[in-house]
Amino acid sequence: MSTTSTALVQETKTQQVYTFLRDRLFGGIYMAGERLPSTRDLAHEIGVSRALIVEVYEQLIAEGYLEGRRGSGTYVVDLGGRNPLAADIYEQGSSVGLRDLTTSDTRFTGIDFRPSFPALDLIPRQKWKEASLAVLNSTSLYDWGYADPAGNEELRGQICRLLLHNKGIQCHPSQVIVTAGATQAIMLLCKLLLGPNDAIASEDPTASFIRDIFASSGATIIPTPIDEQGLCVDQLPTLISPKCVFVTPSHQFPFGSILSIGRRIQLLEYARANHSYIIEDDYDSEFRYAGMPVRALRELDAKRVVYVGTFSKNMFPALRLGYMVVPHELVAPLIQLKRLTDMHSPALSQAALAKFIADRHLEHHINHMKRIYRKRRNRLLTALGETFGAEVNITGDAAGLHLVAEFPGRRFDTDLAAQLESQNIRIYPAGTYTISKGKYEDRLIMGFGNLTEEQIGKGITAIANLLK
């Protein structure tokens, strides 16, 4: 090859790299003021010699696109917004509108009576950091690869230990599947058990996102009322057999009632007669303020009951870990479905949680929070009683992170909620949670988990002023 043709090829390459870099400056990949990759890194990345990159950088510096700073690198000059590509690089369409549609408002900083939400400032952050670090410092290489779809073995063992200890549930780690919160457990169950020709009977009212999960399966949802003893089992369908019955027996969401032992037996009989599975969502029963711990339905029947638990309330929501304890016949299909859904839950977080529980930090934290939540609940009870007296009936306050306040004759609608929102107070009318509409409009679902006693007092005063 002659030197002439080599020079020609070399020149073409330089030109290519020049265009490549300049397009990236105009395309907004490198922003004004940003430091460019080192010549060495960029040379490796695009597979040319370092000398060539140096040459192109120098050219772009000479032309005023870039500036070199002694001992610090090469930076992008502020071109004052002159960017010929900027307007066109995104697909047509109002992305602003989409953001509004899809962002959930999770950072409301006022007084938020959100039910079933834990105290963010009391999350054991330091202990969690220590557990995470300990795991990061002691992993084997295989811990960074793919893992068991059913979940970390140590974590599943710890879950069994806690369930036996706290709820009297006797199960084997092979029956436990770790999931991305209770949400994923319920989604996997619906996907496995329900098709468009099936039916699921559900407590009504219930959490709206859970109702949406049922609906996503295409199955018919049969709303079944609840009363102060929990699900009205005698109103479950008799002409068709639902594939599943969804219940929150330890602390009904949102009404807080506890499924009575008579109803429990009746429900299990119904499930056996109809070959239904019972999905028992036990989302917050660890926090119990009166009487003995509530036992689980699962304790009474291991074949028909799927028990669903979460670490969102007793640890923290961002963790996204929960689990289900499933009858033997469902173990293999559910693990396969979990694998097809996300392979497995994040392995290092699972290992950190296993260590956190094994070191007894979770039990300590729950005991600590039980005391805190009891105080907050008592403050809410007192504030409601002192402010509204006989105008309010309180139910569902024996456990969990919320209670129900009924104001006979009142009607809580979106207008009222909006007025309070403008005062930086957020309330949750019970009507939001019903499948059959027009019921329970005189009730508020009042969470107290993430509110200080002072905030609770202020919030109740504001509500009282508005209702005057």
Place this chain on the structure above:
Amino acid sequence: MSTTSTALVQETKTQQVYTFLRDRLFGGIYMAGERLPSTRDLAHEIGVSRALIVEVYEQLIAEGYLEGRRGSGTYVVDLGGRNPLAADIYEQGSSVGLRDLTTSDTRFTGIDFRPSFPALDLIPRQKWKEASLAVLNSTSLYDWGYADPAGNEELRGQICRLLLHNKGIQCHPSQVIVTAGATQAIMLLCKLLLGPNDAIASEDPTASFIRDIFASSGATIIPTPIDEQGLCVDQLPTLISPKCVFVTPSHQFPFGSILSIGRRIQLLEYARANHSYIIEDDYDSEFRYAGMPVRALRELDAKRVVYVGTFSKNMFPALRLGYMVVPHELVAPLIQLKRLTDMHSPALSQAALAKFIADRHLEHHINHMKRIYRKRRNRLLTALGETFGAEVNITGDAAGLHLVAEFPGRRFDTDLAAQLESQNIRIYPAGTYTISKGKYEDRLIMGFGNLTEEQIGKGITAIANLLK
């Protein structure tokens, strides 16, 4: 109340706590040698006085169930396996069999030619630890609550930047949805787009778990052959319009071919005419060894192509983070489906990954690994060439973490694989990946990502010895 009746109540309570604790010793909650909770914690937990717990502990110590150790707490004495409840506490059923069924063998320590698997020992563990720590040290309280179902905003911005930089894809963060790996992205797309009356056309062969995801939707799978130019677009169905076409255009899995530009245009025309969505799974194209970077199909059409990416190969599998870039009309329904599936991906890991990328560690790591993987690939090419000469044809080696070795006249079956497994070597016959059976039985899919050059040499020698 008289002192007599108080004493009576007191005695009953002691008895209850005694039974409670002893049941737990026999029930296997407290194991031999384990330290019991402190009297203070246990008293809080079960809501009795600390004095009562002290009394029961002393009783159980006296009876030989427990032992107190000075300054250290109360421990469970080894009862030598005498546990009257142990045999009955689990549901009937062979849990051992279930473990066998459900445990995936992810810890094979021999020479594993597993395709699409990264080098575990070169994962940037220290830098990842630093990023995780930095996030744990700088969170706001809200970072521990529920988060945006679409994903961490900073992470989505960084993904856009990388996509523009590496693949020429121009997209807005509002079009990016963070998922639990590519697996979840594909599962969500199938759940949203496919029902039992729909069809999906897929490259054949393809990864078997991806085929299982398609099947889980109930849709008809139309296997479409591939050749050295990738998907044979002219063999896509003409009598029915598939809702989706699944392709791996940058480096076909498992055959490694790159979809030619002619085929790309043809495929986009097909998708437009049939109102099909194209699912572009770009699982490993960052590692490119010859020629220019492969551009994405998504670059050519933002309305019909859903681009799916993963951090399992360029970071690590246990992380379980990936993403998809979706057409505007699919943004809202996919975010809603993501929310119903698991609320959102774990928030702290997402924040750590965003920081890791913003600090340029990912780009450095990819550049570093490109050099390592290129060496491993070259070693595999050399070893195959030197050992088998003209008996082997190699294809699909221009990118990624695997290549295809074709041995005309040979047949790789499960027997051969089992023989090698007994020598601690694992191979992957191409036949495993086909939907239409009986094809490609003369080929091996050979991953080199997690093998040292020495292991590659040894592995090829062992395969050669067996084939002699």
